[in-house]
Amino acid sequence: MTWTESGTTGTVTADDGVRLWASGSGRGTPLVMCHGGPGLWDMFEDVAGLLGGLATTVRWDQRGCGRSERCAGPWTTERFVADLDAVRAHYAPDRTALLGHSWGAQLALSYALAHPERVSALVYVAGIGIGPDADWRGAYEENLLARIGEHPERRARWRELTDRPQRTDEEEREWAVLQWTAEFEDRERAPEHAERMADPWFGINTECSKALNAERRRAWGTPELYAACQALDLPVVIVDGERDIRPRSAVDSLERALPQVRRVVLPDAGHLPWVEDPDGFREAVATVL
Template sequence: MTWTESETETVAVTADDGVVLWASRSGAGEPLVLCHGGPGLWDMFGDAAGLLADLATVVRWDQRGCGRSQRCAGPWTSERFVADLDAVRRHFALDRMALLGHSWGAQLALSYALAHPERVSALVYVAGTGIGPDADWHEAFVENFRARLGDHPERLARWQELTNRPRRTEAEDRERAVLQWSVEFEDRERALEYAGRMADPWFAINDECNKALNAERKRVWGTPELYAACRSLDVPVTIVDGARDIRPRTAVDSLERALPNVRRVTLPEAGHMVWTNDPKGFREAVARAF
């Protein structure tokens, strides 16, 4: 199904267990469904969707319990989130769709493609961390994060102060998130400005969701079963990396080696927020993917 209108349509999608998910559709062309990062966050793809509006019908959604979607008690599992993504597909009457996932959303999009390859025309895997164990990347990420935020010692000190507080106000939660997200932008002079845009509008971070899905990744990622499933995936995959991402890009080598039909695009001047750091390179990579 191809959407031909240029307006943005905002809808409520009901999952098979009754939880209501926020979703929107804009642009024109073949369907491209975006999976946002987190876990526990919400769709922040406004700028990316604008870059792609003339290439595809762009569908965005907030994952369950997050952002504009209904607050609920979970369950917080990849299987449940894959089912929610399928509910989005059905709502928009898509027989097949291209998927683009960013960060944690790249993991979710990959999980969906592994579960339902016949429903995925192409997968764009952006700024993920591969299919190996956390040991492949997490320690280096933490070290790089502290070094990057430490370029502004007052920001690091404030982030540590807020992180160590047993309770924070909503305003303090937002301040902490903006400081944390600022490390993802290569334009260091405008990093806080860009991170502030990510936090506008602000919704409470779902910490329970974040902890549960990260714990699941630690149990499941890096297993022989996952490597075998990726080796059998009959879907064209484009991996898009920002070379300056503070998550080591070598972690993604595990995924690239396993996939039978893969192309990898590394944008040398981009970090984790690829479309902000290099909008032209990001748009070209996505345009070639489907």
């Protein structure tokens, strides 16, 4: 395949026939990126531009999400790993570097554990480690409420929408933007950044989100997972925004397990570190490309 700076956009067909939206651009080492969620869509357009001189970046929407074909699942890590393998095979027939953000960091790690021979390096961004939810969930909820609570009217509206049994699509977008304002260290620009995350808006696949989060609660935090990470013979860079509302200490278990790991903490960034420290983020990713 011939790559150009302007890139290519189309679909990749998974082995069960589901069509996945994908886009490749840039030049250099292939870097397939896995967006957060679960149940969201690719928000890496800025990252692709930031890294375009370092790598051929591949963005994609996970099954049933964003611009990918709406389907009935299945909503399992095994299925999503197979989808990622279809994207990888289409854009990088040999090996690729992987970058995953938040839930996407878990997916990228799961893929690397399943297919280490197909991965050249892993960039693990703003994940929650390999321990149980107890390592991070309580502190995350406390920090979320504190940040949203900085603006009483915003908090009241967020609470009203959170407690509503059903939301319209417009209300779902409003709720998401209100919640996403908590993800940024720069509190003045947080509403602007959160609005940008929701533009374009494709709707949250809540069924997908609930199923994959439930699977994580069952499967994460096991001795088997820790042992598998200890055996992962790949260069890994962990990139954290120090001001992420998910406690960064939750990632310590993963850092301790990995044999080839470097950790970069960006002090003035939150959950989307490339937004608030693009230079630091680019430099961190460049270390493994």
